[in-house]
Amino acid sequence: MAVPKKRTSMSKKRIHKNIWKRKGWRAALKAFALAKSLSTGNSKSFFVRQLNNQTLE
Incomplete structure (x- = not known):
């Protein structure tokens, strides 16, 4: 049978x-x-691939 747990103190x-x-x-x-x-x-630990910023016209 299920028994309720004891109440946890405030501290x-x-x-x-x-x-x-x-x-x-x-x-x-x-x-x-x-x-x-x-x-x-x-x-130094995370590598980001640089993308070339080209405008499409």
Whole structure:
């Protein structure tokens, strides 16, 4: 028979929530750093194929 779990304390809930938020913050920071390095052309680990900008007339 299914038994309900014990209630999680407020402090544990807050700790778990902060860890979850911190993971998202780190991922966003890494993504922003990668985008910044790609836009400036200083990326050493990510290769972008350059396309020739030609106007079709």
